[in-house]
Amino acid sequence: MSEDAAENLTLDDARKVLASQPFSVLLGARLAELGPGRAVLEIPLVPELLQQFGFAHGGVLAYAADNALTFAAGTALGPSIVTTGMTLDYLRPAGGTHLRAVATVVSGSRRQALCRCEIYAVAEDSTQQLCAAAQGSARVIDLTR
Secondary structure, three states, X not given: OOHHHHHHOOHHHHHHHHHOOXXXXXXXXXXXXXXXXXEEEEEEOOHHXXXXXXXXXXXXXXXXXXXXXXXXXXXXXXXXXXXEEEEEEEOOOOOOOEEEEEEEEEEEOOOEEEEEEEEEEEOOOOOEEEEEEEEEEEEEOOOOO
């Protein structure tokens, strides 16, 4: 992991990137933490994000994994990156007050990073239950093309 890349993507900068994504704003996503090789994304579980049984919709979990993985990768690669692939396993229904997606870099090179993410459903009493796990990769893109 490049220390320069980690220094180039601060929590404030990453929060600005997140705020510039209309879909992220719609979901109420916020970056709770960002550090070398790690990102934590939180999403409030409001009624509009639930499915018919009152649990978080699977698409919301997929979004949480995708963005948390990419922000974690950004700490290793810098801010000009895109997700190149992701797998997601739903482990149990997610209820509670919010989702907490914790992503870490597993392996990285100058152009690509592999990350893992665990998504927790957080209850009103702050207890957390693992509800999904993901693995994904991101790569550097050339924005001048």
